[in-house]
Amino acid sequence: MTLQVLPLPPSELGESPFWHPEENCLYWCDIQGLTINAWNPADGQHRQWKTPSEPGCCAPASEKRLVIGLRDGFYQLDTVSGAISLLAALPPARHDTRVLRLNDGRCDTAGRFWAGSVITPRTAPDAALWRLSASSEGYTVQHMAGDNFTANGLAFSPDNRIMYWSNTPEHRIDRFDFDVATGSISNRQPWVQFDRKVEGQPYGGRPDGAAVDAEGNYWVAMYEGACVLQLSPAGKVLQRIEVPVQCPTMVCFGGEDLRTMYITSARAGRPLDEQSAQVPAGSLFSTRVEVAGLPVNFFNPPETTTALHS
Numbered sequence: 001m002t003l004q005v006l007p008l009p010p011s012e013l014g015e016s017p018f019w020h021p022e023e024n025c026l027y028w029c030d031i032q033g034l035t036i037n038a039w040n041p042a043d044g045q046h047r048q049w050k051t052p053s054e055p056g057c058c059a060p061a062s063e064k065r066l067v068i069g070l071r072d073g074f075y076q077l078d079t080v081s082g083a084i085s086l087l088a089a090l091p092p093a094r095h096d097t098r099v100l101r102l103n104d105g106r107c108d109t110a111g112r113f114w115a116g117s118v119i120t121p122r123t124a125p126d127a128a129l130w131r132l133s134a135s136s137e138g139y140t141v142q143h144m145a146g147d148n149f150t151a152n153g154l155a156f157s158p159d160n161r162i163m164y165w166s167n168t169p170e171h172r173i174d175r176f177d178f179d180v181a182t183g184s185i186s187n188r189q190p191w192v193q194f195d196r197k198v199e200g201q202p203y204g205g206r207p208d209g210a211a212v213d214a215e216g217n218y219w220v221a222m223y224e225g226a227c228v229l230q231l232s233p234a235g236k237v238l239q240r241i242e243v244p245v246q247c248p249t250m251v252c253f254g255g256e257d258l259r260t261m262y263i264t265s266a267r268a269g270r271p272l273d274e275q276s277a278q279v280p281a282g283s284l285f286s287t288r289v290e291v292a293g294l295p296v297n298f299f300n301p302p303e304t305t306t307a308l309h310s
Helices: none
Strands: 003-005 014-020 025-030 035-039 046-050 057-060 065-069 073-078 084-089 100-107 113-119 127-135 138-148 151-156 162-167 172-179 184-193 206-212 218-223 227-231 237-242 248-254 260-265 285-288 307-309
Touching (some): 014 100, 057 100, 065 100, 065 113, 073 138, 084 138, 100 127, 113 138, 113 151, 138 162, 162 206, 172 206, 227 248
Parallel strands (some): 014 248, 138 307
Antiparallel strands (some): 003 285, 025 035, 035 046, 057 065, 073 084, 113 127, 127 138, 151 162, 162 172, 172 184, 206 218, 218 227
């Protein structure tokens, strides 16, 4: 399997890639670089939009807009004007922005935007899963799950019956029963547990961002493991793709046939030899895969912009 290094500058912390089917562009966040990025493979154009705080995740919306998760809540980015506007702030009583920010997220097929948070320093498992929904009354933000340190790996099965969510420092991926009609989740269970780092022993990494293919396989970037794993719905490793950087962060499927896998990676905090390598940390990659991925889900905005909390 041939891995291509994309002709792009390294990201400090590349995350949340998605393929925009209407624009034929790859979008991603550089969390530590405080930018949203877009790259057109056809002409090589690379666009950037600055954000006022760390952009943990992004997803497409209508009319050349994105929904993004920043440190304190959910925002909208107009990619034409560059304007960023607040959709809904997270409730301060449950989301202390001094130690918490939004991280990995994506939309479900009903157009709700889900995003998990990360806590720094890791003093308590207070990171949570939040859901942004839209209706004729405006936006509703709901706390859906907790007991996490660094929320990652959010993905949905092709039949909309399972939601995956990982706790990266705990080296664990959980699964929930998911009801797409109501947007509810239940029956949280550990799905895959990876070995923790042991000094002097080979280390396979810990689960970071992920995506699901059309056959229901879960592709996960293994942070510090220099690879991407394809897991079956039963949690069995089907394939291991090595990458020439230590910290891949997330994957997505793109191209017209959704058989090009894009991989982001991290540069921030890595040793100088990784940052200055021939293929530097933070690079973006692509490779062809046999099974197509699921298309990106768009956010469904309401007619008004009233924010509600629950």
